[in-house]
Structure formats: C-alpha cells, structure tokens
Amino acid sequence: MNPALLGGLAVAGFACAALPATLTLANLRAFRRAPQPPAGRAVPRVSVLVPARNEERAIARLCRDVLASQGVDLELVILDDDSHDATAEIVAGIAAGDPRVRIVRGTPLPAGWCGKQHACWQLAKAARHDTFVFLDVDVSPTADAVARSVAFLDASGAALGSGFPRQATASFLDWLLLPLIHFILLGFLPLARSRHDNSPGMAAGCGQLFVTRRADYERAGGHEAIRASLHDGVKLPRAYRRAGLATDIFDATDIACCQMYERNADVWRGLSKNATEGIGAPATIVPFTLLLSGGQILPFAMVAWGLITGWHGWPTWAIPVAVATAALAWLPRLLEAARFRQSLASAAAHPLGVAVFLAIQWAALVRKLLGLKTAWRGRPLAPQ
Secondary structure, eight states, X not given: OOHHHHHHHHHHXXXXXXXXXXXXXXXXXXXXXXXXXXTTOOOOEEEEEEEESSOTTTHHHHHHHHHTOOSSEEEEEEEEOSOSSXXXXXXXXXXHHOTTEEEEEOOOOOTTOOHHHHHHHHHHHXXXXXXXXXXXXXXXXXXXXXXXXXXXXXXHOOSEEEEEXXXXXXSHHHHHHTTHHHHHHHHHOOHHHHTTOOOGGGOOOOTTEEEEEHHHHHHHTGGGGGTTOSOHHHHHHHHHHHTTOOEEEEEEEEEEXXXXXXXXXXXXXXXXXXXXXXXXXXXXXXXXXXHHIIIIIHHHHHHHHHHHHTTTTOOXXXXXXXXXXXXXXXXXXXXXXXXXXXXXXXXXTHHHHHHHHHHHHHHHHHHHHHTOOEEETTEEEOOO
16 A cells, blocks of 8 residues: 555544543533532422333333432423323323322424423423433433432523433443443534533534423423423424524433333434434434544554554554554543443444444435334324
8 A cells, every 4th residue: 555645644633532532621611410409409399300201121120229219399291192001001000199299191293293292292291390300211310310410400500400320231232332322422522611601513412311490491492492302411402503503412321211122122212313413314324424534444454464464555654653553542441431331342342333333324325315204102104
C-alpha cells in the first residue's frame, strides 16, 4: 500500500478517535448521578406513570419495585395499552391490595400516533399529582430512585430530567451493542455546553426514565407534541426546548437497571425502529458513519494489517500513530465499563459493536426509503 496513503489514514483515524475520547473525558465529570433529597424537604407527591402492553412477565416485578419506594408519597398509574395477555388482571389484583396502584384502560390508538406516546399522554391526563415520573416496565428502580430523580429535577433547575439506567444484557447483540448508548451520548454531546445552549439540537434523553412537572409538561405539549415519534428519548427533550424549557440528563446507574431485550432478534428490531430519528436519519447517517468508521473501526483494521504484514511499507512515524489511535478508541469504552458496570469483554469487542451498530442504522434507513413497515409489540409501525 502507498506509504502516503497509510500515513494519511493514520492521521485521519487519530482525528476521528480524538473527538469522542476528549468529549468522554470531559463528560464523565459532567454526567452526574442524582443527588440525595435535601434534609428537611417536604415529602414530594409523585405520580409514577407506566405504559404497559403485553407485559405479564414483568409487570408484577415493576409494581413491587415502585411500591417499595422511600421518601415519596406516590401513586402508581399503569395504562393497559390493549394487552392481549394477563397484564391487566395482574395489575388489577395488585391494586385490590394497595390503594396506591391504579390501572387505566387505554383508548384505541388514533391515526398518526405512536402507541407509547399515546399511552404516556393518557397517563399524564390521569395523574393525580403534579410531579410525573415516566418509567418503562423493563426498568427496575431502587427504593430511592423516585425520590432522587425528583431531587435531581429540583437541583438542576430543568423542566425535564432524564436518567440513563444501567443496561442489563441477556443476549449476544445487547451485550455487544447496548453499551454504545453511553459511548454515543458521552462521545458526541458536549454536556456542559448543552446545559447553557438550550437549542433543540443539543437535547438528549432516555425514554426509560423521565421526570417532569405537570405545568411544564403541558407547556411543552407533552407526548402529544411528539405523537408520531418512535424515539421519545430524543424527541421529548427537543419538544421541551422548542417551548423554551430547559432539559438535563443524569447517570441513573446506581438507582435503576433496565433489561430491554431477551433475544438477538429483539435487539435488532428494537434499535432499528427508532434509528431513523437519530443517527440513522438521512442528514446524520453519513457524517456519523465517517466519524465512527474512521475513529472506531479503521484504527484496529490498520493495526491488524500492520501486524500481519510486519508494517512493511509504513512510514516510521505512522506506526506509533496507528497504535496510539487504537488505544485512544478503546479508552472511552474502558472508562465507561468501569463507571457504568459494563462488560470489559464487550469493550474489547468495540470495533465489532460499532460495525454492527452502523449496519443497523443503514438497514433502517433503507427500509424507510423503501417504505417498508415493521411491527413492534404486535402493532405495525408506519415508516418514519
């Protein structure tokens, strides 16, 4: 291979790897955990709002976890979104023994709405308290999770707070891919700037855990403002910012754990369904492909090629650059594995994970361009 080309690729790879490594180092300090509630604070009244569709395997555990919450006066409102299993019966049985639990029967899904957004919108209307915590069924909160989430909202001054739980894994693909949630978040969003620049493009969130107040929710338009979206983690914070309201995020590793998927096929479908509202969008997929391929795949390919060929034809200076770039690409994943209780083996497989992640983004975009529909939880989803 041409020595000049090898040298150019080594420099390009270093530049692409340096961006997420530098941002991650800064963001790990800015990405704080939710604080303890201040001493002497009045016990907050909170509505914990949970959309549920065909969740008979997890709903009892969710109820048990939320009802064990400490430091809050809560109600747990669960919306049965046309379940075809025993979800509603299980919740009704729990509600019969605990007046804090209510079940709401969802209305038929209107045209133009995504199922989850419609469910959350109905839950907000049914809530009796003015502080909302939206939780996904597959989140397992600790006893202090709700109280600390509310404390974060108070301390941050934001109108919408979002926590990123620890991601539990059960299959190869979620073991490989879900740690990339933190890598993408911390490697490409300058958190300190996002707290001062309230533009929608700087917004971030995780749809697994939101905390807000009724007045702010209504001012932003709530889930009705993103009715057609499949990606509330991105779209809801943007709706708040478009309404002039601040949003913020926090590290929920120590107060919540989420297991989204059980099978490899579920991981692929789950990451595909909202890909084109994020990195897989037509406007972002090419630059992100260049950045991620150049900084997270190319360095390892170059080092492997160099080792195989004995570095034949390489400029002398390019060899340490290539090796240093591979180390720089690994650095964020190793730091995140320690901070967020992720697998070190998954971090070691980082280049493969990025390659598969990009394949999912491109496959989702192709499906969108072809007008193909997919299904999620038994409902067909229109192409976004």
